Amino acid sequence: MNRWQKIAWFNLIVIVAGSVISVVAAGTLPPDERLVPPNRITVVIVISLVLVGIAKTIFRKSDKGVDFDERDGQIHRRADLFGWTGFGLGMAATIMVCYFAVGPRGSFPPLALPVIPLVGVGLKIIVESVAALIQYGWAKGEKS
Amino acid sequence: MNRVLKYAWYQLIVIIAATIFAVVTLFIAAKYWRGKEFSAVIPFCLFAFVHFYRVIFPLKPGEIAFDERDVDIKNRATRISFTIFWYVFALSCLIPILVIGNGSIHVMYLGGVLLGAAILIRITWTIDVIVQYGRGGKGDNS
Numbered sequence: 001m002n003r004w005q006k007i008a009w010f011n012l013i014v015i016v017a018g019s020v021i022s023v024v025a026a027g028t029l030p031p032d033e034r035l036v037p038p039n040r041i042t043v044v045i046v047i048s049l050v051l052v053g054i055a056k057t058i059f060r061k062s063d064k065g066v067d068f069d070e071r072d073g074q075i076h077r078r079a080d081l082f083g084w085t086g087f088g089l090g091m092a093a094t095i096m097v098c099y100f101a102v103g104p105r106g107s108f109p110p111l112a113l114p115v116i117p118l119v120g121v122g123l124k125i126i127v128e129s130v131a132a133l134i135q136y137g138w139a140k141g142e143k144s
Numbered sequence: 145m146n147r148v149l150k151y152a153w154y155q156l157i158v159i160i161a162a163t164i165f166a167v168v169t170l171f172i173a174a175k176y177w178r179g180k181e182f183s184a185v186i187p188f189c190l191f192a193f194v195h196f197y198r199v200i201f202p203l204k205p206g207e208i209a210f211d212e213r214d215v216d217i218k219n220r221a222t223r224i225s226f227t228i229f230w231y232v233f234a235l236s237c238l239i240p241i242l243v244i245g246n247g248s249i250h251v252m253y254l255g256g257v258l259l260g261a262a263i264l265i266r267i268t269w270t271i272d273v274i275v276q277y278g279r280g281g282k283g284d285n286s
Contacts, residue, residue, distance in 0.1 A: 084223065084226035113249070117233055
């Protein structure tokens with residue numbers, strides 16, 4: 001497995017696990033406290049995003065061999081585009097869910113708004129990682 | 145001017161025209177047709193003309209649709225437009241908290257944000273493509 005496959009797997013596992021833990025943490029909080037940061041949900045989200053941010057430091061570049069070539073660049077660009085597409089569709093879906101949940105004349109607290117771009121970032125990372133893994137191959141045998 | 149650049153200019157003109165038309169319609173509806181302001185969304189159907197480029201300007205025999213450089217330019221423009229969109233969207237989600245605080249916000253605010261985001265992505269994309277080609281793209285015929 002090459003470095004980029006490992007990073008894609010790591011990001012995917014961190015974001016999916018972080019999402020599951022956030023939902024569980026939200027269930028343990030009273031409804032009034034769910035949207036008020038800082039709380040357990042905020043801590044889980046911050047830890048997940050920090051781990052994804054430092055993934056390239058955790059999986060360091062090897063001293064031997066070529067770490068990143070034109071093919072890797074092509075795969076990353078394509079995965080990035082897929083990620084952004086997933087983000088856009090995820091945003092639209094989240095907003096539609098909010099719309100149907102409260103109705104056309106409803107309203108909701110502004111504190112719920114930051115959840116939407118966070119969901120978008122999570123979706124972007126998931127789709128980008130999956131796209132990279134599909135292009136590289138999910139597991140063994142890929143060495144740069 | 146190559147085909148991708150022409151498409152970018154075409155898109156920019158259609159989006160700006162549809163936006164101006166919608167704003168004027170909204171103004172007229174708000175002044176004379178109270179309660180039916182939603183009709184301002186109908187002119188945005190003009191956005192669909194963006195996708196009729198190939199029908200209105202079909203590919204001529206021997207004309208190249210795009211090459212590797214065009215693909216690179218389009219992909220870079222897509223990434224930049226989504227990045228800008230993310231920052232603007234995040235700000236539009238944070239600003240109501242600072243302004244309204246603990247109050248409540250109408251659900252149509254999200255619809256407005258989504259519509260604005262769609263327009264922003266397209267406009268940013270077209271401007272980025274035009275800047276990368278160098279506006280007129282003189283002598284640039286794929």
